[in-house]
Amino acid sequence: MKPAVTPFQRIPDDELSWLGTDPVPAKPYYDPAYFELERRAVFLKSWIHVGHVCELAEPGSFVRRDLEFARASLLIVRGRDGQVRAFHNVCPHRGTRLVDEAAGRQAKFSCPYHMWTFGTDGALLSAPDFEAFRLDKKDCALREVALQECGGMLFVNFDPDAAPLRAWLGSYAERLEQMPVAQATTFAEYTYEIAANWKLTYDNFQENYHLRFIHPRSGGAGIGGDNQFGYPASMGFEGPHRTQRIWANPEPDLKPFQRAATMRGIPALAEQGLLDLPYGRDYLAFFPNLFVIGTPTQPFSHTVYPISADRSRGVVRVYWVGEDRDASQRFAREYSLAQIRDIHCEDIAMIERGQSGLSSGALDHIHFQSMEALCRHLFNEVDRRVQEQACETGEVA
Template identity: 25%
Template sequence: MDVTATLSLGDPLEPARKATAEMLQNRERTFSLPQPFYSDERLFKIDMQEIFHKEWLIAGMTCEIPAKGNFLTLQLGDNPIIVIRGAEGVVHAFHNVCRHRGSRLCTSEKGKVAKLVCHYHQWTYELDGRLLFAGSEMGADFDLKDYNLKPVNCKVAGGYIFISLAENPPAIDDFLSTLAHYMEPYDMENTKVAVQSTLMEKANWKLVLENNRECYHCSGSHPELLNSLLEWDDVTDPRANQSFKDHVAESSAKWDAEKIPYAHASFGLRNRIVRMPLLKGTVSMTMDGKQGCSKLMGRIQNPDLGSMRILHLPHSWNHCMGDHLIVFTVWPISAQETMVTTKWLVHKDAVEGVDYDVARLRQVWDATNDQDRRLAEENQRGINSTAYQPGPYSTTYEFGVVNFVDWYSERLLNNLGAEPAAYLRQVGAE
């Protein structure tokens, strides 16, 4: 940590860091987390420093910055970030902070520029971050090379842009190469965002993820979603029946014939890719189960591709169908507030009003997202009570939640420099 950030008093969060590690080391593995993990602002700051500033995050999609000079911006805690397409199609990421006096360079969510120019004093940067101009006012001894933009780790695979603020981010290349293989049929460079939504939820980010990681609540909360979605993640799901397994086998044979990847691929608990069929007779997550976009993506010929589900912890899940993709990302705002973005992607040549109707495309997940928002907010309200204590997860219906909390606990303890809990050592050995 930058010593200037801690002043001369040491790290003010150090007592909270020690307490956080102790709570994780002593908690019951198959129970929900202790209350401070969902409500305490000090622990939220630790989450930001040790999870969201150190892990790989999905900043956006390559199709959002299709040409040289196209950029997008995002806010990661207190850190404004810019992602920009440079020369020869290379995607760069930088701290969106001028090296002169710290002003933000790009103030809009998206745009296109020839150069990055600070509006304050016109310092000018190349698209690869090099400082090109600072004016003669800086003096004869001023060296432009000392004041390039501060870079952010950036990798691209399968149409996704990943960033990490860490000096030494965790290894991710094996997952990215697999992701690129699984996304090949979609030709992601030739897609576009048809529509995007932003939802503010008055709940801790981990409650948003926990809700997503199980379908225990689906039958009582998501009638629109269950018009097409089958809740099982794989044939290995302990609840999967023979009818579902037969449906998977029949679908897999069709995908094999079209050379569409579908086999389950996992990378620890952080990443998972698996294609599962939708409800028989449906091909897309629309109210009637029919195509949401008449123009299929990439080289895909068969609309009945089910949904390829991509998990990327700590903050994203995705559904990839034959006609469109849905990308969800979760962005913590405070201990009890979270922003959830949803992007619906279609073929770049699909014409709104002809090939797809935006309202119909987004109807199912608009309803589902709002239902999940209410569930997470009511969960937060109950957790804030003095009556709350950690409760047991169902290892059959909520194993995905257990996996998420295991991942979170391991990464947080590791990034805090603390010893893993005994149960995490056992999980790692398995």
């Protein structure tokens, strides 16, 4: 006998009306002047996700991260003392970029222009004919950027007056630490560039209103029964961050290979104690541009980086604990990433079509319904900061 299925209960509209119900202006989704204010008010003053500690397992391990919104290239490295630091990937002599490699491991970093050489802690170790500069080596270290970690995730902040990361994340810090990503030792990723504003791109992944139209086959597990739009079971908001609990279809329409891929990964998850996690159905959206899914069979993060007013780059990562134990687990993991990528590929063209329409200037406003509350919340949080920035500088938002 099948267990009784609890009927889906839609979140009442009046519980979300505090976010507002009016249309929102379309211009912030394509206007270069607004993007410039947004860049300074949001991205240069927020904690931005840039990686995971498992990428930097040993002293000397490094990754390079290029962040267009900050016009910066960062060198993130684990020092000999075990500490992970972020530096501008810039030689303080004449500004030459130190590292071109995306990742690697080395004991020191030498500028290819004049061979100034730095340790993994950023200190200047040597420079040819350094006496002629009449400088102290301690004053010539690599310029550091604030970097902190939570739940294995690495964040940087370009604001020297920023509050600590945990204060920024609030209670979501503890939730992140109880997700599979916090235990991850490896991951697979893919990146994409899209001709769309970062908010328009990000919003596609915070609402389910489109699932039945864009993903009728690939997203079938998230819609059905008395929830034909796959709306979330609940939503929550804390400061600039937001969450939703993903609704689970009790009778998903899975193909045999989909069911096999899911089942083959479960034994290893059970051994690792990852099947019964408190936030296993939760989607955590960290302001401004990161979200993390906690489901143990497919834990992943998605970060959307702004490039310009109408272009962005996304990085999607699926996280795992340990190496593949056998062919079945390898199959399950490969399918996990492939499924996310296949679903995402169905979104890209539609997001770009939306950007094309908005950039034409045809619309003065766009509309969010109540179940698109996470999209409205993001807009509200961004726009409030942009308007404050404009007021301080006398610019027009």
